Amino acid sequence: MSHSPLIEKCVVLARGLGTRMRQEDPGAGLDARQSAAADLGAKAMIPVGRPFLDYVLSAAADAGLRRVCLVIGPEHGLIREHYRQLQPSRVEINFAVQPDPLGTANAVSTAEQFAGQNEFVVLNGDNYYPAEALRQVQALGQPGAVLFDAAALVAAGNIPEDRIGAFASCIVDADGFLADIVEKVNVAPAEHPKLVSMNCWRFGPHIFAACRDVQLSPRGEYELPSAVKLALQRGQRLKVAISRAGVLDLSRRSDIAAVTERLKNVKVAL
Secondary structure (H helix, E strand, C coil): CCCCCCCCEEEEECCCCCHHHHHCCCCCCCCHHHHHHHHHCCHHHCECCCEHHHHHHHHHHHCCCCEEEEEECCCCHHHHHHHHHHCCCCCEEEEEECCCCCCHHHHHHCCHHHHCCCCEEEEECCEECCHHHHHHHHHHCCCEEEEEEHHHHHHHCCCCHHHHCCCEEEEECCCCEEEEEECCCCCCHHHCCCEEEEEEEEECCCHHHHHHHCCCCCCCCCCHHHHHHHHHHCCCCCEEEEECCCCEECCCHHHHHHHHHHHCCCCCCC
16 A cells, blocks of 8 residues: 655744734733733744744654745744744745735635645644644645544643634544534533644645635634635545644633643754
C-alpha cells in the first residue's frame, strides 16, 4: 500500500484583533510585557515564556509542517520583525497580509498564492495544538479535519465548559467524513456538541472558491466554517480524525497565566 507524502505547507491565522483580550479587566496578574501585548490585542505574540506563536510553529515543525504562511494584518510589523531577527532553521516563514479583519475564510483566501496547487494545513494562531493532533492531519492522507472531543478539551486543555458552545459543532457520517458543521452554536452546556472544530484543517485548492463565495455571517465576517459548509454542499469530501488531546486557547487575558504554566516545560525548536 502506498503512503501519501507528508505535506509541508501550513497557513496560520494570526490576524485576530484580540478584541476580548483588550476589553477584559487588565488586572489579571500579568507581567508588564504580557499586559502590553494584551493591550495591543497581539495574541500570537504574548510572551508565555517566549512568544506564544513560537510554540505553535515548533509543534507544526515537529509534525513535518516546515513551510509556514502567517496571515497577519498590515499593523503586525512586530511579528515580521520577530521572525526576521530569529531566523528560524526548521520552518520557512512566509507572510500574507489580510488588509481588513473580515473573518477566517477571508484570511485563508489571502494565502492562495502561497498554497498554489498543493494541499496545506490551516491552524489558528491563538491555539496551541499538540504535535500528536497535527500528526493526525498528516495521517489523513487527503483533505479533511482533526475534530476535537469536547469533553477532552475541557479535561485536558484550558478551555472551560462554558466556552465550548462558542466553537463550531461538527457531525461525522458513518464513513468517517464530515457531514455538517455549524458555526458558534452558543447553546446551553447540556446541549454542547460532542465534536468541535478548532480550525485544524487540511485543504486542497478547492477551498479557495468556497472562501470567496461564502456569504457574510450575522457577525459581518466571512467565516471559515461557513465556507467549509459551502464546500460540503458542492460535493467536497473531508475525511475526519478525532483527537482526544487538549488544546490551549489564548483568547482572553485570563488564559495567559494557565497557558504560561502549561507551556513552561515545552521545548521550542524553530
